[in-house]
Amino acid sequence: MDKYMSIITNFGCHGKCPYCIVRENGIDVPETTLEGLDSLLTRYVENDCNFISLSGGGDPLHEFRQHMDYYMKLFKLTRALDIPLEMHTSYLDAGFAFPVEEFSRVVYHLRDINKLNNVDKFGMEIVRVVFVVTEEMTVKDIDYIQMFVEESDKISELSFRQMVGPNFETQYWLHDYLKQGHEEGKWHYIEQNDYNLYYVNGQVYEKFSDIHK
Numbered sequence: 001m002d003k004y005m006s007i008i009t010n011f012g013c014h015g016k017c018p019y020c021i022v023r024e025n026g027i028d029v030p031e032t033t034l035e036g037l038d039s040l041l042t043r044y045v046e047n048d049c050n051f052i053s054l055s056g057g058g059d060p061l062h063e064f065r066q067h068m069d070y071y072m073k074l075f076k077l078t079r080a081l082d083i084p085l086e087m088h089t090s091y092l093d094a095g096f097a098f099p100v101e102e103f104s105r106v107v108y109h110l111r112d113i114n115k116l117n118n119v120d121k122f123g124m125e126i127v128r129v130v131f132v133v134t135e136e137m138t139v140k141d142i143d144y145i146q147m148f149v150e151e152s153d154k155i156s157e158l159s160f161r162q163m164v165g166p167n168f169e170t171q172y173w174l175h176d177y178l179k180q181g182h183e184e185g186k187w188h189y190i191e192q193n194d195y196n197l198y199y200v201n202g203q204v205y206e207k208f209s210d211i212h213k
């Protein structure tokens with residue numbers, strides 16, 4: 001099983017998610033700095049990781065043109081050890097201007113089923129979409145998403161993850177149905193356990209909830 005070092009960035013955010021885990025839980029991720037990358041490889045190696053992902057704290061691709069020095073430094077470091085990279089973003093058009101070819105996988109976080117039509121593949125990257133399951137979501141929605149992804153020539157992976165309420169309690173909307181589909185290999189179903197190590201400007205955390213509250 002892959003072991004991820006998950007870089008939690010804070011370059012700011014569009015703030016448009018209807019439910020924001022960061023806002024609701026008072027997570028205060030410090031602003032991402034260039035120097036914050038200095039111990040990345042040391043922490044990666046000492047923790048026996050084999051993948052690096054970027055997520056937020058905010059959206060890692062928020063105003064990315066202003067943060068290309070950070071990404072150039074990251075690419076230089078990860079190329080040196082041939083480390084595969086994964087990007088988590090909700091900016092569907094970023095690949096038109098951002099070098100997504102540096103990433104093995106791009107995971108698009110979608111808030112609206114209709115946005116599936118806007119997901120693109122820009123090169124050799126694996127494209128995954130992830131939906132946070134809400135109270136309003138129905139089995140029909142889940143089935144529609146699954147069929148869309150199955151027929152798509154751009155999207156090859158699908159995940160559903162449960163919402164986290166204030167105080168980090170996991171919700172269980174459509175839990176049995178999602179679990180069954182996961183077991184049948186139709187999609188990945190992620191309950192909200194901490195399964196990564198989190199890297200924030202040189203510090204490593206085992207729990208997301210421990211990041212600079």
Ligand code: SF4
Pocket residue numbers: 013014015016017019020021022023056057058059090
């Ligand atoms: S991308 Fe993350 S930080 Fe930004 S609004 Fe959505 S949940 Fe909140």
